[in-house]
Amino acid sequence: MRTLLKTFLADEAGAITVDWVILCAAIVGLAIAVLTAVGDGTMTFADRLSLWMSDAPITTTY
Numbered sequence: 001m002r003t004l005l006k007t008f009l010a011d012e013a014g015a016i017t018v019d020w021v022i023l024c025a026a027i028v029g030l031a032i033a034v035l036t037a038v039g040d041g042t043m044t045f046a047d048r049l050s051l052w053m054s055d056a057p058i059t060t061t062y
Helices: 002-010 015-055
Strands: none
């Protein structure tokens, strides 16, 4: 049983999976942080653009 445990602890075959999980979690966390920081400015810009477009005259003749 000790030999099996030592072999299991020394095996590095699954280590890359852990690296990928941590890397993906970090990327998702960074994306959420960026979207949170940029989201307020984007909504403000969208509101201003909506007001500007709703006040623009519609040309019906050319």
